[in-house]
Structures are given as C-alpha cells and as structure tokens.
Amino acid sequence: MAASSNTYNSPCAACKFLRRKCMPGCTFAPYFPPEEPTKFANVHKVFGASNVTKLLNEILPHQREDAVNSLAYEAEARIRDPVYGCVGAISFLQRQVERLQKELNAANADLIRYATIVPQPPVNVQNPVGLARRMGSEGGGGGAFYQTPCVPFGYPLQWPDNGGDVNGGGGGGGSI
Secondary structure (H helix, E strand, O other), X not given: OOOOOOHHHOOOHHHHHHOOOOOOOOOOOOOOOOOOHHHHHHHHHHHOHHHHHHHHHHOOHHHHHHHHHXXXXXXXXXXXXXXXXXXXXXXXXXXXXXXXXXXXHHHHHHHHHXXXXXXXXXXXXXXXXXXXXXXXXXXXXXXOOOOOOOOOOOOOOOOOOOOOOOOOXXXXXXXX
C-alpha cells in the first residue's frame, strides 16, 4: 500500500483535488498520496472520481493498488495520446520488436554464411611463380589462365547505382 492520508494531517491528492476533507477511511488515501497530485488529476480527468470509487469498492483490497497503478498508467497514456492510449504505445513497441527481429535474423544469416565459407590457403604474393604452379600452369602450358592477383586498380570496383546502366545515361534520347 502507498502512503496514508494522515502524514502530517495533509489530505490525499484526491481529496485535495476534489476540495473536500480527507476522512480517516478515505478510499483514495492509500493510493493517491499528497506527493503525487498529478496522478489523481490524470485519473480523474480520464475516468472520473465516482467511477474510480466504484471500481475500488468492487475489487478485493489486495488488488486495489495494482488497479490504481493500471488506471494511472492508462490515464497518462490517454492524455498523451487521446485516440490510442496504451494501445498506441504497445503497437509502437511491437513494430519495433518486429523490426529488430528482422535485423537480428539478417545478422544471424550473415554469421552463418560467413561461418560456412571454407578458408583458402594463403597466397604468397611475393612468389608469383609458386602461385602459377599451384594454379596448374607450369612452364607456360597446361591451358590455365594466369592473372597476377596483386595488380592494384586506380578506381573502386563497384557497380554503378544507376539501375544497371553502364553508360550512366537516362536510357533515352537516341533514335533507332
């Protein structure tokens, strides 16, 4: 249970908001302490004081604190988002979980793909003759194509981002 209303004889937040005297058996006092005036103000604005009183009187005493906390959370969510309330926050979080699950699945697929790549033995770039022998083109014969793998290119090796158009044009303008 929360703080009582008799702390230094100050009325609970509900009685203070409703401008009435807080009696010793006040229904609201254990759940709306004077230190949290906006908690009751939000609940009253969304649900109404009489509806909250009816609800608290209908449920068992050990369930009242959880009910008040739920009402306070829903009231705050309704004030922030009058249309969707808590459902809007839940939907947002569900979409975020789905997006993060997709990212995680993609990362796991990348890990599996990289883990299943068979590592090749290192190539000795300093000895291209030894490389040619390993590739099967000994003595200039054998029919294997040999290209030195250490020739640097002066430009980045990337595909163009223009939809596959190598010339970079818009795909039109010429006559057939």
